[in-house]
Amino acid sequence: MSVFDVAIVGGGLIGAATAFELAPEKLRVLVLDRREPGREASWAAAGMLSPGPDSPDALPLVPLAKESLRLYPEFVAAVEDASGISVAFTRDGALEVFLSPHGEAERDAMIAGHRRLGLSIEPVSLDAARRIEPSMGAAVRAAAWLPEEATVDPRLLTDATLEAAERRGAEIRVGCAVSSLLRDGDRCTGVIAGGERIAARHVIVAAGCYSRGIADESENNWLAHYVPTNPVRGQMVALQPSDFRLRRVLRCERGYVVPRRDGRVVAGSTLEDAGFRNHVTAGGLRQILAAAVEMVPALAGAEVVETWAGLRPGTPDSFPILGPTDIEGLLIATGHYRNGILLAPITARLVREWITQEKTSFDAGIFSPLRFAEGIPNSTARRGASARS
Amino acid sequence: MSVFDVAIVGGGLIGAATAFELAPEKLRVLVLDRREPGREASWAAAGMLSPGPDSPDALPLVPLAKESLRLYPEFVAAVEDASGISVAFTRDGALEVFLSPHGEAERDAMIAGHRRLGLSIEPVSLDAARRIEPSMGAAVRAAAWLPEEATVDPRLLTDATLEAAERRGAEIRVGCAVSSLLRDGDRCTGVIAGGERIAARHVIVAAGCYSRGIADESENNWLAHYVPTNPVRGQMVALQPSDFRLRRVLRCERGYVVPRRDGRVVAGSTLEDAGFRNHVTAGGLRQILAAAVEMVPALAGAEVVETWAGLRPGTPDSFPILGPTDIEGLLIATGHYRNGILLAPITARLVREWITQEKTSFDAGIFSPLRFAEGIPNSTARRGASARS
Numbered sequence: 169m170s171v172f173d174v175a176i177v178g179g180g181l182i183g184a185a186t187a188f189e190l191a192p193e194k195l196r197v198l199v200l201d202r203r204e205p206g207r208e209a210s211w212a213a214a215g216m217l218s219p220g221p222d223s224p225d226a227l228p229l230v231p232l233a234k235e236s237l238r239l240y241p242e243f244v245a246a247v248e249d250a251s252g253i254s255v256a257f258t259r260d261g262a263l264e265v266f267l268s269p270h271g272e273a274e275r276d277a278m279i280a281g282h283r284r285l286g287l288s289i290e291p292v293s294l295d296a297a298r299r300i301e302p303s304m305g306a307a308v309r310a311a312a313w314l315p316e317e318a319t320v321d322p323r324l325l326t327d328a329t330l331e332a333a334e335r336r337g338a339e340i341r342v343g344c345a346v347s348s349l350l351r352d353g354d355r356c357t358g359v360i361a362g363g364e365r366i367a368a369r370h371v372i373v374a375a376g377c378y379s380r381g382i383a384d385e386s387e388n389n390w391l392a393h394y395v396p397t398n399p400v401r402g403q404m405v406a407l408q409p410s411d412f413r414l415r416r417v418l419r420c421e422r423g424y425v426v427p428r429r430d431g432r433v434v435a436g437s438t439l440e441d442a443g444f445r446n447h448v449t450a451g452g453l454r455q456i457l458a459a460a461v462e463m464v465p466a467l468a469g470a471e472v473v474e475t476w477a478g479l480r481p482g483t484p485d486s487f488p489i490l491g492p493t494d495i496e497g498l499l500i501a502t503g504h505y506r507n508g509i510l511l512a513p514i515t516a517r518l519v520r521e522w523i524t525q526e527k528t529s530f531d532a533g534i535f536s537p538l539r540f541a542e543g544i545p546n547s548t549a550r551r552g553a554s555a556r557s
Numbered sequence: 558m559s560v561f562d563v564a565i566v567g568g569g570l571i572g573a574a575t576a577f578e579l580a581p582e583k584l585r586v587l588v589l590d591r592r593e594p595g596r597e598a599s600w601a602a603a604g605m606l607s608p609g610p611d612s613p614d615a616l617p618l619v620p621l622a623k624e625s626l627r628l629y630p631e632f633v634a635a636v637e638d639a640s641g642i643s644v645a646f647t648r649d650g651a652l653e654v655f656l657s658p659h660g661e662a663e664r665d666a667m668i669a670g671h672r673r674l675g676l677s678i679e680p681v682s683l684d685a686a687r688r689i690e691p692s693m694g695a696a697v698r699a700a701a702w703l704p705e706e707a708t709v710d711p712r713l714l715t716d717a718t719l720e721a722a723e724r725r726g727a728e729i730r731v732g733c734a735v736s737s738l739l740r741d742g743d744r745c746t747g748v749i750a751g752g753e754r755i756a757a758r759h760v761i762v763a764a765g766c767y768s769r770g771i772a773d774e775s776e777n778n779w780l781a782h783y784v785p786t787n788p789v790r791g792q793m794v795a796l797q798p799s800d801f802r803l804r805r806v807l808r809c810e811r812g813y814v815v816p817r818r819d820g821r822v823v824a825g826s827t828l829e830d831a832g833f834r835n836h837v838t839a840g841g842l843r844q845i846l847a848a849a850v851e852m853v854p855a856l857a858g859a860e861v862v863e864t865w866a867g868l869r870p871g872t873p874d875s876f877p878i879l880g881p882t883d884i885e886g887l888l889i890a891t892g893h894y895r896n897g898i899l900l901a902p903i904t905a906r907l908v909r910e911w912i913t914q915e916k917t918s919f920d921a922g923i924f925s926p927l928r929f930a931e932g933i934p935n936s937t938a939r940r941g942a943s944a945r946s
Contacts, residue, residue, distance in 0.1 A: 405839070407839050410834075435839075445799075445860075447860040447861070448860065448861045449857065449858055449859060449860055449861060450794070450796050450824075450846045450849060450850055450856045450857055450858075450859050450861060451846075451850055451856075451857025451858060453842060453843075453846055453861055454842075454843060454846035454847055454850060454857070457839045457840075457842055457843035457846070458843055458847075460839060461839055461840055461843060467839045467840075468838065468839055468840025468843070469838055469839075469840060470838060470839050471834075471836040471837065471838055472836070472837045472838060472839060472842055472864060475861060475864070
């Protein structure tokens with residue numbers, strides 16, 4: 169039986185960043201991924217690092233998002249340094265554009281809301297917006313400038329973070345699915361993965377939308393009480409313009425376009441409940457392309473070089489699930505929904521603090537997995553069993 | 558030096574069908590393709606066999622198109638018999654649908670026009686149209702039923718026809734680009750292909766939009782005077798619905814959807830002057846998907862399984878270029894624009910008749926290559942040379 173200090177279930181950016189953060193702590197860290205790591209939601213993301221709320225319901229997430237964005241430069245520098253891979257982190261700001269007849273009023277409401285949250289945002293005239301992004305189209309009725317927003321290439325970042333974690337001594341097992349958690353009473357003692365029993369003092373579940381499907385040895389999936397994730401499909405398109413270069417993120421209510429370092433433009437996205445059917449659809453592509461071309465008409469002539477979809481880990485309240493459980497040794501770090509790339513640095517730091525010290529530097533209590541598992545401490549297994557019968 | 562009776566430049570469906578038609582005539586037939594045959598316009602086509610005119614300018618093409626559709630069952634039977642490959646030829650009719658507020662008037666005008674040309678078409682109520690195709694959407698304002706229209710899978714048909722031609726004794730050379738035509742005064746005596754001089758009594762140019770680029774040994778491209786083809790890009794999408802099956806072709810002014818035997822739906826297309834840039838664009842896909850989803854709303858949820866583009870061989874008057882030239886031994890069979898799949902049987906038969914008998918069974922005089930080369934018989938090489946200087 170292998171023995172590790174920490175076993176991380178899931179090799180997406182969250183798992184990789186957590187391994188990278190923990191490995192220097194003289195901990196023996198193992199990352200387990202059911203296929204090639206970093207090819208699920210992390211691979212599918214656009215990489216906009218935008219801490220603003222996408223709805224009023226999202227307000228409680230903003231402090232965590234702001235803190236993670238603050239950590240980003242340092243996180244990227246450490247990953248790039250350890251991996252030798254540049255991850256295309258850019259702090260070029262973003263333009264929020266408004267296409268409706270009430271664009272100016274919508275813009276002003278957003279500005280007021282962002283300012284209440286301490287987020288940098290400025291109204292800009294259409295002329296000024298066009299100086300920021302010359303390819304902006306005539307359909308735009310109003311615009312706001314968010315100077316502190318950043319982007320990163322999520323595929324580069326995830327691969328670099330995996331590489332960096334490995335160089336720091338973490339072990340990464342590819343194509344090694346976790347079939348069960350090992351449990352001994354109120355303690356989680358490890359996992360079974362690839363047919364092997366692996367002992368670990370700490371098990372961190374970072375398996376995105378697949379987290380809730382992980383059972384224990386008796387095929388009881390009590391874990392789902394702590395991690396009730398559900399897949400939320402997002403479709404994406406990569407475009408290659410031949411005659412201009414997009415400089416900035418443009419975003420509207422119906423979609424966004426994000427420039428990549430190689431000149432490509434990533435356009436997205438949809439929010440769909442489609443189970444685990446991870447593919448692009450006619451309706452999804454139509455919507456994404458319509459929004460992209462409306463914001464930046466010159467994109468109509470751009471080559472479609474890739475289409476893909478990803479399954480975000482949604483949760484019942486759309487907030488991440490972060491922190492220790494009442495099962496000793498079991499910690500959750502998933503459910504980041506639309507914000508997994510942005511929240512990776514703060515998530516990794518919190519997990520390190522939960523494992524290595526008494527107190528965290530940021531109060532993440534509202535994201536605790538216990539909010540879903542209320543009333544079932546020490547009885548989750550039985551309740552899970554009876555719910556199945 | 559190899560010696561053939563017939564060298565066909567281009568292994569698309571036209572070249573393949575011509576080889577299939579000529580091979581039984583005790584002729585030694587060679588097909589030359591610069592890459593894998595059948596992977597250009599034939600591969601990209603939707604396979605609607607629709608003889609109606611797509612504009613008033615297209616009226617002179619209708620008799621040729623009707624004759625080719627009449628030949629189709631026999632052509633398909635012969636190809637399937639010789640190749641052992643089923644090509645998914647179906648005669649299920651097509652619905653022409655009208656989405657504009659003036660839909661009924663447009664429909665009635667189309668019906669009158671088609672009837673004058675002897676084409677089968679019937680007005681149908683929306684209820685009747687929905688019985689023909691239950692997935693037809695509520696945006697349709699009027700419909701007409703074309704009971705004699707057919708479809709074929711162009712990829713299967715092209716591969717089968719190549720196989721059938723080979724089994725009848727034609728030789729097919731893959732990845733063998735024709736770099737020059739060989740000319741001796743007023744005679745074309747063969748080609749240079751893959752670095753080899755190949756003598757042929759008859760050279761048939763069937764190289765689609767690439768035809769005009771073929772020069773002679775002095776790098777003089779006098780051929781372009783007979784074959785002034787230009788690429789007209791068409792973008793395509795293949796969709797895989799999971800919860801219904803499209804039964805019929807639906808077509809409107811802005812696009813069409815064609816069912817395939819395996820349940821896929823092919824949606825198209827665009828008409829674009831984009832040079833030889835053979836790729837799909839944001840604007841093209843957006844337009845195709847919008848038309849498809851408007852005609853058949855259930856397609857919004859269908860998976861996008863493939864996107865591609867093809868370069869149709871356009872011509873200055875949009876008619877094909879068919880027939881002997883005033884260069885002895887040089888015959889043209891290309892420029893079929895949007896109608897290459899439909900016109901393959903009649904084209905192959907005409908070429909056989911031009912080569913093996915005095916007279917053709919169908920008067921194709923208006924499609925002669927001499928209509929572009931007027932006034933330059935016996936002096937094309939000189940004029941070509943001076944035009945370059």
